Amino acid sequence: MADSTFDGVDLHALAQRVGTPCHVYSATAIRQRIEALTTALRGLDAQVCYAVKANSNLAILQLMADAGFGADIVSAGEMLRAVCAGIPAGRIVFSGVGKSADEIAQALDAGIARFNVESADELQLLQRIAAERGAIAHAAVRINPDVDAGTHAKISTGKSENKFGVAIDEARRWFADSARLSHVRLDGLHVHIGSQMLSLDPIRAALRRTAQLRQELTAAGHAIRSIDVGGGLGVSYRAGHDTPVAIADYVDVVRRELDGFDGRILLEPGRWLVAEAGVLLTRVVRIKQGGQRRFLIVDAAMNDLVRPSLYDAWHDIVPLAPDSGASQRYDVVGPVCESSDIFARDRELPECKAGDLLMIKATGAYGASMASNFNSRPLAAEVLVDNGRYAVVRRRQSIHDMIADERAAQEWESA
Numbered sequence: 001m002a003d004s005t006f007d008g009v010d011l012h013a014l015a016q017r018v019g020t021p022c023h024v025y026s027a028t029a030i031r032q033r034i035e036a037l038t039t040a041l042r043g044l045d046a047q048v049c050y051a052v053k054a055n056s057n058l059a060i061l062q063l064m065a066d067a068g069f070g071a072d073i074v075s076a077g078e079m080l081r082a083v084c085a086g087i088p089a090g091r092i093v094f095s096g097v098g099k100s101a102d103e104i105a106q107a108l109d110a111g112i113a114r115f116n117v118e119s120a121d122e123l124q125l126l127q128r129i130a131a132e133r134g135a136i137a138h139a140a141v142r143i144n145p146d147v148d149a150g151t152h153a154k155i156s157t158g159k160s161e162n163k164f165g166v167a168i169d170e171a172r173r174w175f176a177d178s179a180r181l182s183h184v185r186l187d188g189l190h191v192h193i194g195s196q197m198l199s200l201d202p203i204r205a206a207l208r209r210t211a212q213l214r215q216e217l218t219a220a221g222h223a224i225r226s227i228d229v230g231g232g233l234g235v236s237y238r239a240g241h242d243t244p245v246a247i248a249d250y251v252d253v254v255r256r257e258l259d260g261f262d263g264r265i266l267l268e269p270g271r272w273l274v275a276e277a278g279v280l281l282t283r284v285v286r287i288k289q290g291g292q293r294r295f296l297i298v299d300a301a302m303n304d305l306v307r308p309s310l311y312d313a314w315h316d317i318v319p320l321a322p323d324s325g326a327s328q329r330y331d332v333v334g335p336v337c338e339s340s341d342i343f344a345r346d347r348e349l350p351e352c353k354a355g356d357l358l359m360i361k362a363t364g365a366y367g368a369s370m371a372s373n374f375n376s377r378p379l380a381a382e383v384l385v386d387n388g389r390y391a392v393v394r395r396r397q398s399i400h401d402m403i404a405d406e407r408a409a410q411e412w413e414s415a
């Protein structure tokens with residue numbers, strides 16, 4: 001039978017107490033990643049800005065704050081979470097192609113470290129809003145190096161066809177014209193080409209282009225104080241199949257490619273820090289023999305974990321009931337009314353029965369943070385486990401809370 005303890009907590013007992021579906025995160029596993037990254041970065045002038053979107057639970061952000069990490073945010077909501085969790089504004093960088101005027105103003109007022117600017121229009125808006133406030137905004141150009149990250153198309157960001165960043169030529173023009181920006185100090189470069197990368201080659205290629213641009217800009221008299229290398233490091237979703245890059249090797253590439261740069265290096269890992277530290281606990285509702293396939297219907301669904309539906313992502317699934325020795329091939333599916341509500345197709349698993357507990361692995365990143373209320377399913381509980389203890393860090397949403405902001409149309413107004 002598979003080990004049913006997770007960071008010293010018995011998952012059967014936890015599922016009894018908290019119910020299913022439930023996201024469970026190991027604080028110990030996250031601290032180990034934090035420590036490994038911190039160790040690998042030793043000797044570099046580096047600041048880790050955790051990508052909040054990967055897992056934005058306040059308890060997770062607090063672990064990052066405790067480690068002295070900053071945050072990479074993409075909305076005012078993420079900024080508020082980071083600040084609430086104790087991450088100083090001076091360690092926050094703001095990425096994203098659609099920052100609104102209101103969000104830019106909020107971030108300036110909070111005093112965030114840096115804006116990663118992704119379009120000429122955004123740069124002008126930042127200049128205008130900073131000028132109105134008499135503030136100076138520190139900004140980096142997010143460059144789009146036109147490098148294929150070799151990952152799923154939906155999580156690739158560094159090809160010229162993607163909406164992210166600006167071409168190197170455009171970045172050059174921004175710097176050439178930067179003296180005109182009275183309230184924006186354009187003194188950084190940013191690059192992030194994609195997510196779940198299992199090879200160093202695209203990372204090396206993107207950094208090389210960034211480093212070349214940096215040298216060119218420095219030679220032209222522009223002070224470049226920071227290079228933000230983005231996130232994107234992959235993790236193992238499928239034991240024995242995925243081989244993630246070792247963190248020391250990744251940092252080595254950063255070290256080598258940015259050799260000679262004397263400013264600060266920013267890193268924005270998300271998934272690598274949290275994915276493998278999380279599991280989604282779910283129970284078998286029933287087994288259904290269809291015309292062609294055998295369905296293992298569980299109480300978690302695509303609204304709790306959308307990665308398999310959205311990216312055909314593989315997540316290892318481990319039943320936690322005593323193993324009878326027999327195995328079966330199942331389509332593991334949720335209750336949502338979509339054929340894409342599927343966690344695994346034709347997966348060989350130990351034979352299961354209704355009521356059995358399963359864990360879907362490596363769900364700590366882009367699991368709860370991408371959850372929705374589709375099919376009016378309340379958001380699942382989230383639990384942090386830490387060396388034999390557990391804390392509910394998000395209570396299960398009640399149906400009442402889920403519908404609290406809605407009402408039947410009673411008071412009509414005209415606009």
Ligand code: LLP
Nearest residue numbers: 051095192195196231232268269270271366
């Ligand atoms: N920095 C920027 C500017 C980003 O856009 C992202 C992720 C990160 C950092 C963090 O990347 P990471 O280290 O986590 O790979 N929902 C998808 C992933 C989307 C990633 C979006 N941007 C998934 O579940 O695979």
